[in-house]
Amino acid sequence: MKKANKKEIINALESIAVYLEIKGENSFKVSAYRKAANALERDERTIDDIKDPASLQGIGKGTAGVIDELVQTGESSLLKELKNDLPDGLLPLLKLPGLGGKKIGKLYRELEVVDVSTLRKACEEKKVQVLPGFGEKTEEKILAALEEFGKRPERLTIAQMIPVAELIKDRLNEMDGIIRFQLAGSFRRGRETVKDLDFILSTKEPEIVGEQIATMKNIKEVIGHGETKISLELQFDDLIVPVDFRMVTDEEFITTLHHFTGSKDHNVLLRQRAKEKGEKISEYGVVQEDTGEVKTFQSEEEFFKHFGLTYIPPEVREGRGELEVYTENHPLIDLGDIRSDLHMHTTWSDGGNAIEEMIEACRERGYEYMAITDHSKFLRVANGLTIDQLLRQHEEVRKQNEKFSDFTIFTGIEMDILPDGTLDYEEEILKNIDFVIASIHSAFHQDEKTIMKRFKRAMENPHVAMIAHPTGRVIGRRDGYSVDLDQLIEMAVETDTILELNANPNRLDLSAEWVEKAQAAGAKIAINTDAHHVAWLNHMQVGVKTARRGWLKKETVVNTWSSDELRRFINKHR
DNA sequence: GCCGTTTTCGGCCCGACTGTTTTCAGTCG
CATH class of the missing domain: 3.30.210.10 (DNA polymerase, thumb domain)
Known part of the structure; x- marks a missing residue:
């Protein structure tokens, strides 16, 4: 029998919790299994390195037994038994708003509801409303929830939420009676995706403020409206955003x-x-x-x-x-530490602004230096630069650079690593470029070995300073190519190649989890916006947040260094 | 199910809101 890996064990523990919840087990017992799953997830070690699971806080004799069985045999008799007892079609029902384990258990026992379709049938036949604890409204709500089921993504991306959050902030600023407010929740913690937006408001007049909120524009539905809490769904075209508002006194x-x-x-x-x-x-x-x-x-x-x-x-x-x-200070990288942005595009390839405009925008942001890095010739769809164009552009950049005594502009390129593993420009060209980025924009389907070969060749080239968006993912849309990130980090350390944390909120590539591992391995990170427009330079904030989620320190991030320091690092192997 | 220099039994984080109830269970975050 195949041994279970850590992820499978965590999933099994979580499944057990869900089944027990539906069975109506003691809720503390249910959360004990969730806690055990959490404890495993939090521990950095592999399941083999954790010799005695019961030594972890939150894992006792019972859950350790389940874990051991999974490690030995790949299966859990408890989970098997639960699966025999309960139809697995019940599990997705927990995702329906308003339905929890207790109610689902009751529906199963009393009405033989086993999945989405039997639940819909029971509601339509008006059998649900007569159950004790249920009623007409509950039945209606379940039907409505079933209608929406699966139509909407469970989590929304930060890229979608940023403009919505700004809009709500503007509206709150115009309302009467609010002393102060702040956006909280997972958005404030900088997660890549969120379920909703949570606003905290202080006021002496909760009724007046509540009334203004419940009548704001774009409301699709008022989910709840109590004395201190209002839950809304706002609609912007196809995008539906749940938003919670909590009102308290200013002291609280x-x-x-x-x-x-x-x-x-x-x-x-x-x-x-x-x-x-x-x-x-x-x-x-x-x-x-x-x-x-x-x-x-x-x-x-x-x-x-x-x-x-x-x-x-x-x-x-x-x-x-x-x-x-945090019993003592543990400084993380801060937006104020950022001294440059090293990845951006201009009208020379697929950007929207001229070189001068990008320079001006970077100077406005208080940076000390920057790199102009348009696409290379292979990337025709993005209007990649021919060698002639590249040489002319760099001439232009150098001319601009002479204008400033307090600011440095690096010549640069975002050069494609071609499908066959070769690089888009020859050594002769590369050696004269200040900041050479290598990245993959093609042949995403290749197997991991081939992709890693492409990266290896690029990183071993002495002129390549950085690998951009290392996984190629777009959050919620595509996974990216098959890359062995542990190996990539190892190669980055060996070759002194910088890895990018691409700050575009659709990418966040590398993710917080991986920059944390990269830092631990001794790799260097650059946080760049990959801006195609001056406004996108502001994504630096999102990038820094992601870096902080990965516990990055200032020293790890090369664009907190001075331009001379960075230049020394890049030129070490040239 | 987990945990313990007050405890090996009896707690387990805490509160708002809804819909069901005539005082509260269930859900949610």
């Missing part, structure tokens, strides 16, 4: 902001810690359990300090050891 603002920034795992860990001190954290403050005294805070710094911690940036509040690390 900071603890509410922290609570709804999450993550859930982070909150749970911090609350457990508070409990050990005889305190209780809620949205409204920290309660001294013996006296009932409620403490509120002026800032999140102050809040964390209360628990003996320094400020924990939202990006790392994932319950992955931040409470242990």
Whole structure:
């Protein structure tokens, strides 16, 4: 029997939790299996290196037994048994809003609902509304949810959310009665995708503010409207965005902001810690359990300090050891550390702005240097530069460069690694370019070995400074090519090739998870916007957020260095 | 199911909102 790998074990534990939930098991037992899955996921080691799973916090005798069985045999008798007991068509029903394990269990036992279609039938025959605990409205809602089921993506990309978030902020700014507001949730933590947007508002007049929110433009539906919480679905063309608004007093603002920034795992860990001190954290403050005294805070710094911690940036509040690390300062890279952008396009290839405009925009952003990197000749669809054009462009860049004593413009190129593994320009050309980027834009279907050969050849070329968007993924649209990232990182360290964190919110490539691994291995990262328009230079913020999610320090990121330092690094092997 | 210098039993993070109920269970984040 094939042994189960770590991912399969985590999935099995999560499946067990879901089945138990539908069975109506004790909810703490259910969450014990989820906690065990989380504990495994958080641990960096492989399943073989974790000799004794029960030694991990959250894994005891029971779940360790399940894990051991999966490791030994590749199967779990408990999971098998559950699968025999319950139809697996019930599992997707948990995704329907308003339906949880308890209700699904009841539907199964009382009405023999086993999947989406039997559930729809039961609703249509009006059998659901007569069940105790259900009613007419519940039945209607289930039917409506079934109608929408599968039509909408579960998570929305940051690229889609950025303009929506800005629009809502503008509207809140125009409303009466709001003292201050902030966007919280996974958006604030910088996740690649989000389920919804969470806004925290402070006000003395929740009814007045609530009324304005519930009547704002673009509302598709008001999901809920209570005294302090309003849930909406906003619609912009095809895009439907769930948005939650929470209203509190200004004193409560900071603890509410922290609570709804999450993550859930982070909150749970911090609350457990508070409990050990005889305190209780809620949205409204920290309660001294013996006296009932409620403490509120002026800032999140102050809040964390209360628990003996320094400020924990939202990006790392994932319950992955931040409470242990942030007993002292642990600075991560910051937007203010960025001194250049090393990947962008102009009208010479497929960009929308002239060289001068890009220079001006970079200077406005306070950078000290930059690189102009248009596409190479192979990429005809993007109007890649012929050798003649390239030489003329670099002449132009050098001329521009002479204008400034306080700013440096690198000549550059985003050169294609061709399907056969050769590079788009000869050594003779490359040796005169300041910043050579190599990247893959073709033959995505090739197998991993072939792709890795292409990368290897590029990275071993002494003139190639950086690999751009290493996986080629576009979030929510395509996975990219088959690349062995562990090996790529290894090669990057060996050849001193920089790996890119492409800050385009559709790409975020490398991801937070992989830049973290790259940093651990000693590789260097550049955060670049790959801007095709001056406005896209602002994506640097998103890139830095992603870097922070990967715990990147300033030193790891080459565009926090001075231009001389970077030049020395690039020219080391030339 | 997990956990424990108060505990090997009895807790487990906490609260808003809805729809079902006549005081609360279920869901959600």
